[in-house]
Amino acid sequence: MHATTTVRPKRSAGFALLSPAVLILLVWSIVPLLLTLWYSFRNYNLVDPTLQGFAGINNYWYLLTDPDFLQSLLNTLILVVGVLAISVGGGTLLAVLYDQDFFGRGIARVLVISPFFVMPTVSALLWKNLMLHPIYGVYSSMMRAVGLTPIDWLQRFPMATIMMIVAWEWLPFAVLILLTAVQSLDSEQKEAARMDGAGAIAQFRYIILPHLSRAITVVVMIETIYLLTIFAEISVTTAGGPGVASTNLAFLIYSRALLQFDVGGASAGGVIAIVIANIVAAFLVRAVARNLEA
Amino acid sequence: MAIKRSRTKGVLIGLLGWAIAIWIFFPLFWMFITGFKSEVDAISTPPHLIFKPTLESYNEVFERANYWHFTINTVVISVVATGVALLLAIPAAYSMAFAPTARTRATLLWMLSTRMLPPVGVLVPIYLIARNTHLLDTLTGLAIVDMLTNLPIVVWMLYTFFREVPMPILEAGRMDGANRWQEITVVLLPLALPGIASTALLSLILCWNEAFWSLNLTSSNAAPLAAFIASFSSPEGLFFGKLSAASTLAVAPILIFGWISQKQLVRGLTFGAVK
Numbered sequence: 001m002h003a004t005t006t007v008r009p010k011r012s013a014g015f016a017l018l019s020p021a022v023l024i025l026l027v028w029s030i031v032p033l034l035l036t037l038w039y040s041f042r043n044y045n046l047v048d049p050t051l052q053g054f055a056g057i058n059n060y061w062y063l064l065t066d067p068d069f070l071q072s073l074l075n076t077l078i079l080v081v082g083v084l085a086i087s088v089g090g091g092t093l094l095a096v097l098y099d100q101d102f103f104g105r106g107i108a109r110v111l112v113i114s115p116f117f118v119m120p121t122v123s124a125l126l127w128k129n130l131m132l133h134p135i136y137g138v139y140s141s142m143m144r145a146v147g148l149t150p151i152d153w154l155q156r157f158p159m160a161t162i163m164m165i166v167a168w169e170w171l172p173f174a175v176l177i178l179l180t181a182v183q184s185l186d187s188e189q190k191e192a193a194r195m196d197g198a199g200a201i202a203q204f205r206y207i208i209l210p211h212l213s214r215a216i217t218v219v220v221m222i223e224t225i226y227l228l229t230i231f232a233e234i235s236v237t238t239a240g241g242p243g244v245a246s247t248n249l250a251f252l253i254y255s256r257a258l259l260q261f262d263v264g265g266a267s268a269g270g271v272i273a274i275v276i277a278n279i280v281a282a283f284l285v286r287a288v289a290r291n292l293e294a
Numbered sequence: 295m296a297i298k299r300s301r302t303k304g305v306l307i308g309l310l311g312w313a314i315a316i317w318i319f320f321p322l323f324w325m326f327i328t329g330f331k332s333e334v335d336a337i338s339t340p341p342h343l344i345f346k347p348t349l350e351s352y353n354e355v356f357e358r359a360n361y362w363h364f365t366i367n368t369v370v371i372s373v374v375a376t377g378v379a380l381l382l383a384i385p386a387a388y389s390m391a392f393a394p395t396a397r398t399r400a401t402l403l404w405m406l407s408t409r410m411l412p413p414v415g416v417l418v419p420i421y422l423i424a425r426n427t428h429l430l431d432t433l434t435g436l437a438i439v440d441m442l443t444n445l446p447i448v449v450w451m452l453y454t455f456f457r458e459v460p461m462p463i464l465e466a467g468r469m470d471g472a473n474r475w476q477e478i479t480v481v482l483l484p485l486a487l488p489g490i491a492s493t494a495l496l497s498l499i500l501c502w503n504e505a506f507w508s509l510n511l512t513s514s515n516a517a518p519l520a521a522f523i524a525s526f527s528s529p530e531g532l533f534f535g536k537l538s539a540a541s542t543l544a545v546a547p548i549l550i551f552g553w554i555s556q557k558q559l560v561r562g563l564t565f566g567a568v569k
Contacts (some may be wrong), residue, residue: 014393017385020400021449022380028442029408035419094314102308110553111319117552118322119503122541128527129534130328136534141340146400172318173563180560181568203451215568219491222563224441229412231521232505236527257418258510266434267418274415281410285403 012131033274039267046261059268068244069269072252078251079248080227081167086167087223088216091174096208098175104163109179116172120232127165128237130153158238166233170226174219181215182208221284228277249273322545328538336534351535352543359522368544370433372501375440376494379448384490386476387452392464399523402453405446413443413506424511431515436508440501448497451562455489456482490544492558495551499559502548519544 040059045051063069098109115123131139132153140150155163185208193203229250234240240255242245247255253273257266328336330347357360374403390398420439421430429435459482467481483490508521526537552559560568 014389015394017389018401021382021386021445022405024442025405025408025445029411032416032419032423033411035422036416039418076335097307097311097314100304100307100311100313102304105311108311108315110556111315113552113556114319114322114549115498117503117549118545119520119523119548120505121509121520122325122545125323125523125526125537126325126541129532129537130324131321136337136339136341138341145340165303168318168321177560177564177568180557184568215564218564225410225412229448229506230297230413232315232509232524235509236524250412252509253414253417258421263418263422270418272416277410277412277415281407284410285407 001164010158036267036270036274039263040271042264044263044267046263048261056266059264060271063265063268063272065072068247069252071244072247072249075159076248076250077226079230080224082160082163083167083170083227084220084223087171087174088219090171091166091178092209092212094171094175095178095182095212096204097180103109113172113176115169116176118169120169121236123169124165124233124236127168132161154238154246155242158242162230162233162237165237166227166230169233170223173223177219178212178215181212185211212258213282221280224280225277225284228280229273236247249276308375322549325538325545326542328534331535331538331540333533333535337532337537351533351539354536355540355543359536361522361540361543364517364519364522367433367516367542368502368520371437371440371516371518372498374433375444375501376448376497378437378441378450379445379497380490380494382445383448383452383493384478384483387449387456389480390449391453391456391459392461402450405449409443409446417510420507421510429440429511431512431517433516436511436516439507439511440504443507444497444500447500447562448493451493451496452486452490454561455486455493458489459485463474492555494564495555496559496562498547499551 040056041055043051043053043058044054056212094112098105098112102108118126127136131137133141134150134152143150149216189207193207200204230248231250231254234246234248234251235254238246240251244252249269250273253266253269256269257263327343329351330349330410331342331345332348332350334347336341336351390402424435424439425432427435429438453497463485464477467477472480502516502518503520505520505524508518512518512521523537523541526533528538
């Protein structure tokens with residue numbers, strides 16, 4: 001009895017502890033994936049049961065030749081690239097700014113990272129109604145105060161406005177991560193550079209930026225994963241409109257599946273979304289794997 | 295001279311830092327004060343910064359919109375999803391941290407990769423499965439989905455925290471005749487408690503704010519706050535005071551959690567890649 005407790009068959013016991021989590025994740029990651037793939041090759045409409053049978057590559061063909069689909073891909077790209085540019089560029093500068101010592105810095109930092117903790121539906125409505133509403137919005141009043149005519153941002157520039165709202169949510173994430181990374185930089189190293197006569201810009205370029213590279217990779221990868229499938233912000237502000245002007249891939253799939261009940265077509269879109277996300281994920285997993293060695 | 299110049303620079307940096315902070319935080323501040331305005335004040339143009347505060351909007355949210363129903367849904371879903379995820383993840387992380395095999399690393403990376411599955415990619419089958427199993431618009435259904443989406447992150451975070459617990463302490467327990475169950479509950483859990491707490495916190499925050507599955511798998515019965523707030527996007531949403539009061543109530547607990555635990559959250563959100 002005593003012998004079995006000290007010299008334990010590590011492997012099998014470890015497997016018993018590990019397997020529930022692994023099995024449940026295996027089911028979760030494989031079953032919906034296979035179903036999506038299966039539906040994507042079928043005629044399947046929730047309101048028209050006569051539509052059934054094998055569709056071959058028709059669903060894909062219709063999707064890939066649909067101008068709405070191409071528009072949604074373009075919008076997805078605009079959203080991802082735009083928000084990444086704002087949050088990584090702005091986040092790096094703000095991380096350096098909030099690393100400086102000034103009065104009430106701790107409170108200022110807390111204010112800056114706050115939007116990250118706000119649920120997407122709240123931030124969408126907050127911007128749509130309280131800030132950007134063409135009549136009652138604060139920003140509209142400011143425009144009137146300086147003699148400009150307020151415009152309905154979400155109608156006139158839907159993608160740019162949604163990009164701005166999403167950037168407001170994700171810039172704080174970048175600041176949170178990058179600030180932590182900046183703070184982990186040796187102050188001695190910075191001191192030495194200053195002694196050598198490096199100016200603020202040279203210090204930023206040759207010491208801070210290289211030090212931040214890993215953190216920036218992490219921010220880019222994590223934000224990309226989330227930004228590829230932004231949904232709530234679009235659903236609440238423009239519902240993809242006007243027309244399909246602000247429809248991204250996620251919203252297109254949603255509207256095909258749950259508004260038009262075209263399960264086959266929506267699934268084909270889903271497969272494409274999964275393929276795109278996997279390409280991105282391959283890079284992320286590699287970046288994290290490198291870190292795992294340490 | 296040099297000292298004086300650097301002081302001016304310091305003041306300028308401070309002013310810039312505060313100006314940007316206020317600019318970014320302003321919408322939340324505005325939401326907060328609008329919740330205390332009467333509806334007439336809330337839509338006055340130009341907007342008032344000075345007004346007579348009233349609890350009118352809050353009263354209405356509590357009375358008419360059945361705020362508690364949605365709050366209880368949110369709390370139940372978040373707590374159950376987090377609790378079940380911890381129950382599954384603690385043994386898994388324990389075995390990977392203290393009895394690693396050749397495949398541990400691959401298993402960890404694979405778990406992480408399941409998190410990369412875009413929710414819309416599997417929206418159709420998950421929706422249909424939920425519908426056919428009568429889990430659509432139920433607390434159980436959303437709690438299961440939230441638990442599954444967070445499980446990989448919870449395992450990862452616990453794994454990084456467990457790895458910091460010194461092996462000799464566990465071995466000492468083992469020498470004293472502790473079995474595996476005692477080793478986990480009596481020795482490991484107390485030592486890793488801070489890590490487990492911040493893991494739970496991150497999971498709660500993610501569940502609380504989750505919007506995609508909430509919007510698509512619930513309608514009214516099991517709708518959490520994230521979905522309830524979205525109902526204000528209808529014309530009814532022009533009640534700015536009510537919208538602001540409800541939003542403030544929905545956001546405040548998590549915002550305060552986030553402020554307190556920002557340091558630990560960084561580790562969780564980046565799987566320990568940034569410390």
